[in-house]
Amino acid sequence: MKRDGRLAVLTILLAVLSLVSLVAGFWRYKALEAEMSRAQTAERRVWTAQAPDNPHGASHFGVWAFRLPSAWLAFEPGVSQFVGSGVFLESHRENPALFSSAIDDPPPLRLSILSPGWVLLTIVPLLVSLLAAHSWSSEKDSGRLRLLLSLGVSPRALCLGKIFALWGACVVLLSPVLLVAYLILGGELIRFGALMVGLLASLGIAVLLGTGISLRAKNGSQAAFRTFALWLGFTFLLPSALAELTRVWYTSPNRSAIEQSRRDILKESEAAHKSHLDELQKRYSGPALDGRKFAANEQRDTEVTRAASRPTERQIELRRRALDSGGFLSPYLAARQLNMALAQSSSQAQEHFVEQAQDFRYDFVQQLNEALSSGEEEWKAGDWDRVRPFVFQPQPVEQIVREALTPLCALGLWLLLGFWFVLSARFKL
Amino acid sequence: VRTLRYEWKLLARQGVFWTLLILLWLCSCAAIWQGRLRVAQWERRQQELAVEETSRLQKLAQEAEALKADGKEFQALKDPRDPSEVGRRLGTKTLLLPSPPLFVLSVGVSDLWANIRLLSTDRPLFARENSDLDEPEGRLHGPMDGTFVVIVLLPVVLILLGYDYWSAEAESGRLLLILSSTSAARIFMTRLLLRWFLLVLPMLSLLVGAAVLQEPQALSRALAWGVIALVSTVPWLGLIVWVGSLGRSSSWNLLVLAGIWSLSLLVIPGFLQLFLSRIAPTPSMVETVLAVRQEQQALTWEKDDALKEIYVDHPEMQTKSPLPRAERSRLRFTAAERAWHAARPKLEELERALLVRESLAKRWSYLSPSLIGWECLSHAAGVSRHRYIEFHSQADQALEQWNQFFRARVFSAEPFHDYTAIPSPVWREWDWRLGSLGKELLFQIGLGGLLLLLGLRRIRKMERGVQRVSL
Numbered sequence: 001m002k003r004d005g006r007l008a009v010l011t012i013l014l015a016v017l018s019l020v021s022l023v024a025g026f027w028r029y030k031a032l033e034a035e036m037s038r039a040q041t042a043e044r045r046v047w048t049a050q051a052p053d054n055p056h057g058a059s060h061f062g063v064w065a066f067r068l069p070s071a072w073l074a075f076e077p078g079v080s081q082f083v084g085s086g087v088f089l090e091s092h093r094e095n096p097a098l099f100s101s102a103i104d105d106p107p108p109l110r111l112s113i114l115s116p117g118w119v120l121l122t123i124v125p126l127l128v129s130l131l132a133a134h135s136w137s138s139e140k141d142s143g144r145l146r147l148l149l150s151l152g153v154s155p156r157a158l159c160l161g162k163i164f165a166l167w168g169a170c171v172v173l174l175s176p177v178l179l180v181a182y183l184i185l186g187g188e189l190i191r192f193g194a195l196m197v198g199l200l201a202s203l204g205i206a207v208l209l210g211t212g213i214s215l216r217a218k219n220g221s222q223a224a225f226r227t228f229a230l231w232l233g234f235t236f237l238l239p240s241a242l243a244e245l246t247r248v249w250y251t252s253p254n255r256s257a258i259e260q261s262r263r264d265i266l267k268e269s270e271a272a273h274k275s276h277l278d279e280l281q282k283r284y285s286g287p288a289l290d291g292r293k294f295a296a297n298e299q300r301d302t303e304v305t306r307a308a309s310r311p312t313e314r315q316i317e318l319r320r321r322a323l324d325s326g327g328f329l330s331p332y333l334a335a336r337q338l339n340m341a342l343a344q345s346s347s348q349a350q351e352h353f354v355e356q357a358q359d360f361r362y363d364f365v366q367q368l369n370e371a372l373s374s375g376e377e378e379w380k381a382g383d384w385d386r387v388r389p390f391v392f393q394p395q396p397v398e399q400i401v402r403e404a405l406t407p408l409c410a411l412g413l414w415l416l417l418g419f420w421f422v423l424s425a426r427f428k429l
Numbered sequence: 430v431r432t433l434r435y436e437w438k439l440l441a442r443q444g445v446f447w448t449l450l451i452l453l454w455l456c457s458c459a460a461i462w463q464g465r466l467r468v469a470q471w472e473r474r475q476q477e478l479a480v481e482e483t484s485r486l487q488k489l490a491q492e493a494e495a496l497k498a499d500g501k502e503f504q505a506l507k508d509p510r511d512p513s514e515v516g517r518r519l520g521t522k523t524l525l526l527p528s529p530p531l532f533v534l535s536v537g538v539s540d541l542w543a544n545i546r547l548l549s550t551d552r553p554l555f556a557r558e559n560s561d562l563d564e565p566e567g568r569l570h571g572p573m574d575g576t577f578v579v580i581v582l583l584p585v586v587l588i589l590l591g592y593d594y595w596s597a598e599a600e601s602g603r604l605l606l607i608l609s610s611t612s613a614a615r616i617f618m619t620r621l622l623l624r625w626f627l628l629v630l631p632m633l634s635l636l637v638g639a640a641v642l643q644e645p646q647a648l649s650r651a652l653a654w655g656v657i658a659l660v661s662t663v664p665w666l667g668l669i670v671w672v673g674s675l676g677r678s679s680s681w682n683l684l685v686l687a688g689i690w691s692l693s694l695l696v697i698p699g700f701l702q703l704f705l706s707r708i709a710p711t712p713s714m715v716e717t718v719l720a721v722r723q724e725q726q727a728l729t730w731e732k733d734d735a736l737k738e739i740y741v742d743h744p745e746m747q748t749k750s751p752l753p754r755a756e757r758s759r760l761r762f763t764a765a766e767r768a769w770h771a772a773r774p775k776l777e778e779l780e781r782a783l784l785v786r787e788s789l790a791k792r793w794s795y796l797s798p799s800l801i802g803w804e805c806l807s808h809a810a811g812v813s814r815h816r817y818i819e820f821h822s823q824a825d826q827a828l829e830q831w832n833q834f835f836r837a838r839v840f841s842a843e844p845f846h847d848y849t850a851i852p853s854p855v856w857r858e859w860d861w862r863l864g865s866l867g868k869e870l871l872f873q874i875g876l877g878g879l880l881l882l883l884g885l886r887r888i889r890k891m892e893r894g895v896q897r898v899s900l
Contacts, residue, residue, distance in 0.1 A: 220678070224687075251470075
């Protein structure tokens with residue numbers, strides 16, 4: 001393998017691509033982090049510098065909640081570019097997250113976002129599997145294999161030797177990039193360890209599948225043909241087809257349908273709510289009544305909105321489960337899901353942010369309504385500081401690990417399948 | 430004809446060809462099926478919105494008439510006679526973008542950009558994004574549409590079927606025999622063209638036919654789309670001929686062609702995105718938010734001044750209001766206008782920056798045939814960004830018209846009854862011509878033709894060399 005010129009080409013290609021993607025990812029992350037920090041600080045300034053106002057009026061003025069990116073986005077941006085990073089929080093309504101960055105990019109550029117995660121899971125497996133396919137078939141095509149076997153070398157040992165040599169070489173070649181990534185990502189050992197396991201597994205799978213195909217192919221050309229076709233299927237065809245199929249299987253209602261269902265639920269609970277308000281009217285008056293009425297309305301609006309969105313959430317959950325199981329159909333999908341889970345750039349991580357923002361919204365609005373209930377008709381300068389700022393809390397490690405478990409299992413199964421694929425082949429000369 | 434018949438017999442026995450052909454057909458059928466579902470979903474949603482809007486406005490008009498007849502007092506927030514509430518919330522309308530002419534074939538940016546705009550005096554500022562509850566993973570992996578089949582899959586299938594057109598003969602020992610005849614170039618070209626025709630033409634006919642069945646008025650566009658798709662395969666054909674003619678081994682050819690395909694589709698776009706974001710940065714939307722927030726905050730301090738400012742320009746609007754909360758409505762209206770005017774320069778700057786980035790992307794896309802093909806197909810299908818920018822610009826004009834209509838009514842605070850007079854803007858279709866893509870198409874044909882000629886020249890040269898030796 002050392003004499004093979006292709007390894008040198010692979011080294012240079014990998015080094016250039018990985019380093020450029022790492023720099024690109026880091027730039028992107030730094031720009032986003034600076035923007036979000038600035039926005040959060042400015043938003044807080046706007047909130048605390050309000051003119052004297054009625055607390056409920058201020059809840060309509062609202063606040064923006066921004067998601068501070070994690071350094072891991074530099075490694076794997078995942079779906080973060082397709083989802084919003086800011087939510088406007090106001091009373092009576094749950095707004096969607098806005099400002100996805102993909103909208104500003106020309107459409108054809110969507111397939112490839114230069115990041116280390118993308119390079120290591122898309123380009124590297126292609127190169128490695130083609131190299132693996134070539135390393136066995138070139139021995140066979142040139143007749144060296146016959147010579148080697150005549151010396152008493154076991155074909156299985158030779159094959160495994162080739163597999164582990166290439167696998168090891170890839171790891172050694174990628175280690176400087178991974179070391180730099182480790183330093184950038186802030187040295188979180190557990191998460192980085194899981195990332196490394198996933199990466200090692202996906203490289204191993206590429207090597208095993210490439211070798212297994214070449215063991216079964218008539219010649220080098222056929223092996224390369226099959227390897228390329230398989231990579232294409234795993235990396236493009238299957239993920240795209242699966243995403244489309246799950247969209248059809250689990251259709252979620254659009255916003256106007258949810259709004260309609262919200263209106264229906266509101267109508268159903270109208271009488272009970274009205275009697276509750278009448279009750280309040282009998283017991284309280286003035287701002288104490290207003291505050292309690294606003295609080296009751298807010299509670300009902302939030303409950304109704306959540307009840308109306310529940311069927312959609314169920315559909316989304318089912319669709320996500322189906323997509324997650326896609327890791328058992330394609331090792332690329334499993335490895336990408338693992339990376340996204342670890343980098344918190346998956347759709348679950350986005351939901352975590354939106355849920356957190358909406359919970360904050362409810363507390364913030366009710367805090368203002370309670371202030372009104374307790375007779376504070378006007379908040380002045382200094383009072384605004386009583387509302388705590390929104391600070392995004394990343395997913396807890398247990399949740400990340402739970403999310404990462406399915407793709408890790410899928411990668412483990414793929415590795416086993418890869419070994420079986422190689423070992424079950426008949427060594428043809 | 431004899432060569433053609435011979436090649437056909439060879440092809441008929443080649444299982445790989447038929448497998449790939451079936452796979453490509455299956456993918457095309459899946460893309461059409463998905464496309465039809467997308468169109469149906471889009472139209473159903475727009476229909477639902479239109480029905481809901483009509484019934485809501487009719488109901489409001491009836492309620493307003495009934496309240497007028499009864500002479501009832503105004504009810505806060507839900508009175509259909511309150512012009513402020515009608516223009517803001519109760520009587521809102523939507524400007525709908527009809528489904529793109531060839532949506533069945535291409536998704537383009539339609540899953541990212543909003544195709545519905547709410548007309549309200551609250552003036553929703555950040556409305557260009559599609560915030561529908563789609564699974565973002567679907568966006569990440571790219572939709573499987575006609576464009577995906579033509580740009581991603583078709584070149585791969587062409588490569589897989591043609592990479593060894595020369596080397597396979599060399600490796601089997603038949604090459605010298607073929608080259609010693611006077612028709613080597615004809616044999617190779619017949620082989621490749623036959624595969625190309627059998628793969629490309631029926632598949633494109635299927636896609637174009639499905640688009641015409643779905644949208645019969647879009648016949649010319651669908652044909653143009655088919656022509657663009659056909660042209661976008663020419664560079665790949667040229668490349669296969671040229672790489673094969675270099676006389677290297679089959680695996681080498683496949684590696685090089687697969688490498689060029691990855692470069693064209695994955696690596697160059699990735700680098701280009703990085704490059705464009707550095708040389709043509711777009712202003713951040715968050716900055717726009719902050720500009721609006723600062724304006725809103727300033728307004729909390731200048732409530733009275735803001736109203737006075739308007740009364741200086743429109744003294745006729747300063748009336749004693751018969752409505753409760755009339756002052757509040759005026760203030761709300763003014764606040765929305767001021768926020769809009771604070772955001773406008775930033776949003777216009779963003780639109781300008783997007784167009785600059787778009788034109789730069791167009792210039793640099795000559796680095797990759799896949800990028801050019803994708804861009805041209807999206808344009809022809811009506812799912813390019815230009816149509817959406819036009820839609821949002823028309824929506825902004827409609828909002829201006831909407832506000833003008835309600836401004837006088839909000840400030841005069843007269844009870845509102847004239848529901849039939851509420852503006853109903855209609856989308857004016859964005860003009861598109863195939864000629865606008867002439868340069869890109871010529872480039873594709875030129876590149877493909879050049880590579881084809883270079884390849885053919887090499888084949889002829891070798892053919893002549895072998896014939897000279899045998900003589």
